[in-house]
Amino acid sequence: MACLAGPAAAATLGQQQFLPADEAFVPDAWAEGDSVTLAWQVAPGYYLYRHGFGVSADGEDLAADFPAGEPKFDEYFGDVEIYRDQVFATLPAAAIADGDTLELTVRYQGCADAGLCYPPTERTLRVDLGR
Amino acid sequence: MAGLWKPLVLLACAIAALAGGVYLQQYLAAQRQATDASAPTPAIDFALTDLDGQPQSLAAHSGKLVLVNFWATWCPPCREEIPLLIELQSEHAESGLQILGIALDQADKVAAYAKQMQMNYPAIIAPPAAGFDLMDAYGAQVGGLPFNVLVNGAGEIVFRHEGALTREQFAPVLTRHLSQQPAG
Structure with a gap:
């Protein structure tokens, strides 16, 4: 693969190569007891905004608990929080409807340190609740 | 053996x-x-409206060297490069450079930011889906912002760049293509 990377990288006017959004940010979700854990793997050099997250099911917004993030000052938004590497959030049992499976819509938005931001991304995750 | x-x-x-x-x-x-x-590849035209309600298209700037800058107020690297774009527009307007900022954003937010920054080139509003489709048509690979495309006087894309531009990397490109513009 190293052989392939050389010429291909040189092909784009020597500019920074950015990952597609689905490789920069990989969402996942699974049941854990009565709650659901949401997880995002974040590629090195990329980050997600805490204020950019959203979780919904059947068109209803759900309140997921996110941990405190890394503080970041943005001259436009002010003080914001970001996540690097990985972030885990919890969807409490009270937020989860009855049923064997849960189809979640997750929204998130992030950027690359090298100077590129992705538009808000929306993905659907199906969770087996094991009931 | x-x-x-x-x-x-x-x-x-x-x-x-x-x-x-x-x-x-x-x-x-x-x-x-x-x-x-x-x-160089032909750049498809667009028909959008700027903050002043004026129709904007590539065709309207035919003959000029046009830098199409896709951006949004929610994008920090986009905002960081806007002072550079304002400077470039001032420095090279008489040489035939026209910058068009296509914001994939809400008009009120763009208007407030354009006023704050005293943008000296059209701030054009694109519905995000249409804006990202246009970026795709212009050769964006990952669909992130900012995305810059340089279109020569013949309507051909001669440079494209994903991620924030810096003066150091873009100035030589700009100089070369401005020098190739027909006099006038």
């Missing part, structure tokens, strides 16, 4: 040659791709 080594050496050479051939083929394919990507 010599009789045993000879076929092994030949086999090793054959494998090396095959691997080299495969690599060369992939390298040449990548080079062709690079040539294609950097060769």
Whole structure:
């Protein structure tokens, strides 16, 4: 693969190569007891905004608990929080409807340190609740 | 022993040659791709409206060197490069440079930011879906912002760049293409 990377990288006017959004940010979700854990793997050099997250099911917004993030000052938004590497959030049992499976819509938005931001991304995750 | 080594050496050479051939083929394919990507390609036109309600299109600036800058207020690197774009517009307007900022954003947010920054080039509003489709048509690879496309006076894309521009990397490109603009 190293052989392939050389010429291909040189092909784009020597500019920074950015990952597609689905490789920069990989969402996942699974049941854990009565709650659901949401997880995002974040590629090195990329980050997600805490204020950019959203979780919904059947068109209803759900309140997921996110941990405190890394503080970041943005001259436009002010003080914001970001996540690097990985972030885990919890969807409490009270937020989860009855049923064997849960189809979640997750929204998130992030950027690359090298100077590129992705538009808000929306993905659907199906969770087996094991009931 | 010599009789045993000879076929092994030949086999090793054959494998090396095959691997080299495969690599060369992939390298040449990548080079062709690079040539294609950097060769001028026609830029499709768009019909959008700027903050002043004026229709904006590439055709309206035909003959000029047009830098189309896709951006949004929620995008920090987009905001960081706007002072540079304002400077470039001031410095090269008389040489035939026209910057068009296409914001994939809400008009009120763009208007407030454009006023704050005293943007000296049109701030054009695009519905995000249409804006990202246009970026795709202009050759964006990952669909992130900012995305810059330079269109020459003949309506051909001569440069595209994903991620924030810096003066150091863009100035030589701009100088070269401005020098190729017909006088007038």
